[in-house]
Amino acid sequence: MFSKKMVLIVGVLILITVNVILLSFSSKSQSTFGLGRVGLSLVSPFQELVTRSIRFARDIWEHYFFLVTVAHENENLKKSLNQFVGESNQWHEIDMANSRLRNLLNFQKAPTHKVVAAEVIGKDPSGWFKTIIIDKGKSDGLKKGLAVVLPTGIVGQVIEAAGHYSKVMLVIDRNSAVDAMVQRSRARGIIKGESADQCRFEFVLRKHDVQIDDTVIASGLDGVYPKGLRIGRVADISQRNADIFYEITVAPFVDYEKLEEVLVILPPQAQDVASQP
Amino acid sequence: MRYGFYIGICLFLLIIQTTIFPYIPGMRGMYDMLIPFVIFISICLPIRESLPFALALGLIMDNLSGGPFGLYLTFYFWLFMGVRFTIKFLRVSNKFFLSVVVIVAVLVENMLMIATSVFFGPVRQLPVNAFLVVTQQFLWVLATGPIFLLSLLALAKRLNIQWDGAAPPPNAYG
Secondary structure (H helix, E strand, O other), X not given: OOOHHHHHHHHHHHHHHHHHHHHHHHHHXXXXXXOOOHHHHHHHHHHHHHHHHHHHHHHHHHHHOOHHHHHHHHHHHHHHHHXXXXXXXXXXXXXXXXXXXXXXXOOOOOOOOOEEEEEEEEEOOOOOOOEEEEOOOHHHOOXXXXXXXXXXXXXXXXEEEOOOOEEEEEOOOOOOEEEEEEOOOXXXXXXXXXXXXXXXXXXXXXXXXXXXXXXEEEOOOOOOOOOOOEEEEEEEEEOOOOXXXXXXXXXXXXXXXXXXXXXXXXXXXXXXXXXOO | OHHHHHHHHHHXXXXXXXXXXXXXXXXXXXXXOHHHHHHHHXXXXXXXXXXXXXXXXXXXXXXXXXXXXXXXXXXHHXXXXXXXXXXXXXXXXOHHHHHHHHHHHHHHHHHHHHHHHHHHOOOOOOOOOHHHHHHHHHHHHXXXXXXXXXXXXXXXXXXXXXXXXXXXXXXXXX
């Protein structure tokens, strides 16, 4: 009834349709059908070995053969340190005042977060997605959705955790979104990645005050990133006449090309309510 | 010997793509170097060995990448089928043909990535770095893709890897 060629064509069309549906489903639901950790567990030990070997060789070069620049750097760091000691003292005073005032108002204490330090052992093989592989996994308490940070700012969040390795989606990935606000004016919006070195700061109403070089921080409302973590600085602002939102470009504080170590924030432990006198 | 050769090359390519190239400024725009390898196994191995191998590679790449799960699996599967279908009609010993296949495959993979980002991503617009990424990968594959594929074929021949009645005989690659 049907020729062999016809059956082949229909078979291929069905296969393509099923393929597109599955791809659509996996991208919407971020599902890996239970297979998401196989490759991580198989390849990551080799990635770790190669990364550690390269870093070991580079450390030897930098620590023993490259000491002239280190002397200059040391002088500059000492100058910076003096400046930061003064600033640190000032912040300490403000912190103490803040604690006293919080106690007076009977506020809950800010949650203290445990962090796990992890090493970056691999990066996304394509130029289209921005993810990294780190050398900590479920055995270290990591799970999907945990925030990954650096002292300089937010790095991303864990999207897959295997036994000893995890995959982290960076803030600059197109699929990333962080609820954020401008530190100075508290104007809120969403930081979205662009798969480039910069992010967009969307849904910030034009009635709010936003200026170039303003610092953007996490608002804490997305339930992933703790409030107050730094994200980046406002690099560009444009306003379209008909639009009620700003078009803001944010330059992240973290240099994603040079990531080597990161900190993963573990879920907060049970907090005691601060109602002490 | 043969499986060791394939697994060794795969592992080598996976490792340099994820741990070495991303840290070398000029090589961040490198194309997916497993594409020439998938073409290589599609041409040289019988389907019962090469198809599971191509699918396993797709699965591993999906695990290592941040894209939707199944993206690499899809691409490697169709690349495999496409190459198997094409070699029924065209001479594989033609070096120009092999070069064109590698370049076209890299471009098609990029188109698939863009289509996935646009249609299945959170925003229905072209990634801002799309032109840059495609251009970089195109230039890299133009410069090294055909050489890499032909080197793989020559290396396999030199190591006297046994061929199991796949499409062309080993002496077809000159």
